Amino acid sequence: MDIVVTKTEYPLPLDVLEERIGYRFADRGLLLRAVTHSSYSNENRELDMACNERLEFFGDSILSLIVSEYLFRGNRSMREGELTRLRASLVCENALASYAEKIGLGEFLYLGHGEDRGNGRHRKSIISDAYEALLAAIYIDDETRGGDGKGAVAGFLLPYVKDELSHIGKSTDYFDYKTLLQQVIQQAEGERLEYIVTGESGPDHDKTFVVEARLNSNVIGHGKGRSKRAAEQDAAKEALELFGVDANE
Numbered sequence: 372m373d374i375v376v377t378k379t380e381y382p383l384p385l386d387v388l389e390e391r392i393g394y395r396f397a398d399r400g401l402l403l404r405a406v407t408h409s410s411y412s413n414e415n416r417e418l419d420m421a422c423n424e425r426l427e428f429f430g431d432s433i434l435s436l437i438v439s440e441y442l443f444r445g446n447r448s449m450r451e452g453e454l455t456r457l458r459a460s461l462v463c464e465n466a467l468a469s470y471a472e473k474i475g476l477g478e479f480l481y482l483g484h485g486e487d488r489g490n491g492r493h494r495k496s497i498i499s500d501a502y503e504a505l506l507a508a509i510y511i512d513d514e515t516r517g518g519d520g521k522g523a524v525a526g527f528l529l530p531y532v533k534d535e536l537s538h539i540g541k542s543t544d545y546f547d548y549k550t551l552l553q554q555v556i557q558q559a560e561g562e563r564l565e566y567i568v569t570g571e572s573g574p575d576h577d578k579t580f581v582v583e584a585r586l587n588s589n590v591i592g593h594g595k596g597r598s599k600r601a602a603e604q605d606a607a608k609e610a611l612e613l614f615g616v617d618a619n620e
Contacts, residue, residue: 381478381492382406388479392505392527396512401426405508406476406501408491410483410575420481423504430503433510434462437525438532452554459547460539461532464600467499470531476501489576496598548607555614556586563587566603584610 385402389395396402409422438461442454449457460466471477477492480501491497509527510520549566556562563586570581582602584592591613594606 381487382481383475383478385479388474388476391474392509394509394512394523394527396508397516398512401508401512402505403481405504406479407481408483408486408497408501410486410491411481414483423501426504426507427500428507429510430505430507433506433521433524434467434503434528437521437528438462441525441529441532455550455554456547457539459550461535463547464495464499464598466535467502468495469535470528471498471502473531476505483575485574485576487576489574491576494597496600548604548611551616552584552607552610552614555611555616566606568599568602582606586610 385399385406388402388406404421405423405426407420407422409424412420412422435458438458439454442449442458442461446454446457472493477498480492480497482491482497485491486494486497506524506528510524513523514520553564556564565585567583567585568580569583572579578597580596580599580602582594582596582599582605583590584594584603584606592606592608592610594602594604594609596602596605
């Protein structure tokens with residue numbers, strides 16, 4: 372399923388991306404929006420090109436629905452907690468970045484100069500967000516053709532999910548510490564868990580984020596990462612250790 376890219380002029384043409392994902396868009400503008408990063412939109416305001424953030428928001432929900440339904444129907448003996456943890460492993464940033472790399476999605480992205488020079492085409496936070504935006508674009512485009520949206524997305528997405536399932540458990544990189552921490556916190560009523568960004572450093576194309584996990588305003592974990600998501604995961608992992616929970620069991 373991996374794609375070998377030999378051309379070095381980016382972004383690559385969108386019709387090549389359509390070939391790779393096996394879907395032809397009726398509205399090519401949707402696909403263009405899905406691969407347009409906010410850094411490009413901000414640097415090229417005269418082009419009036421919308422970035423992919425809104426599509427990413429919608430794609431996140433579509434992703435969760437399709438993966439949840441697939442796991443629910445295919446694992447009838449699994450309990451709710453097991454399904455939740457497995458789903459989290461399949462939709463986390465690392466997993467999405469893996470799906471995106473398999474189609475060479477980064478090679479099609481419209482990035483600002485800083486992001487492009489800073490290896491943004493391979494940064495997990497960027498390509499995972501773009502992958503979610505791509506799912507939303509497929510869904511919306513299929514609906515305009517009279518489809519239900521979900522079927523077209525599932526046809527594209529599930530082969531990658533199934534492949535990822537075969538690797539789950541061989542590495543702890545995909546573990547979702549935030550989901551497990553939330554499960555621990557929910558055992559007591561009225562508890563409020565939040566993640567607060569307390570610092571960030573570095574240029575836009577190479578930032579490091581510092582995050583605190585707070586329970587009822589009390590700090591229970593600190594985290595650092597190249598994206599806010601990664602920093603939150605790191606903070607949640609430290610918080611679980613505070614509660615005496617071995618997240619890798």
